[in-house]
Amino acid sequence: MKKPEISAAMHRLGYNNEKMAEGLALLESTAQCFDTYDLHEKNKQDALHKFENTSDLMMSIYQIHCKKIKAIALQNSTVVTPLEFATILPNNYAKWIRKIKTFYFVISTDPLIKNHLWLYNTGEADLEEVERIIFRVENAQENYCYALKEEQKLADKKNKAFLKLNQWMHQFSTTAQRGLAEQPALLELFFESFQQKK
Secondary structure (H helix, E strand, O other): OOOHHHHHHHHHOOOOHHHHHHHHHHHHHHHHHHHHHHHHHHHHHHHHHHHHHHHHHHHHHHHHHHHHHHHHHHHOOOOOHHHHHOOOOOOOHHHHHHHHHHHHHHHHOOHHHHHHHHHOOOOHHHHHHHHHHHHHHHHHHHHHHHHHHHHHHHHHHHHHHHHHHHHHHHHHHHHHHHHOOOOHHHHHHHHHHHHHHO
């Protein structure tokens, strides 16, 4: 503490240089935990936005291809296999990505459908690009899930650090109140200094 009279009084109450260094170390480690958590929170939001944007791209392409498949089916009754997949997709991610992958697997393994899609300006290169986008979606989802798990770990660490610091500060404040009870002017000075630090 900067005021010498308070430092001397707290020293007599057991808060010597070593004890104060302990409190400072707790403060610094807590601040570091908070900064690490805050940075990770931003990274988690970035991972979420990347996942959402890539998923939206996949959805827009999927919807276009669904319309093309339905148009082809109207002209050719043999093209019916992928239509059961060309419906509203589920909200659950695992079911959603499975349905997307099944839809494109059916298309990519059916030469007749691929030939018809070519007439709608959708060729092999387009289907290969879809495969790359699916990979990006899966990768983005994995990164986001990892970020969520890491966030929980960092949140626990941050909360424990704050709890430990609060306990130290409470003990420090309580000791001052009891130890300086008979020195009201000094106690008032202590709390003024304490408030300034906040």
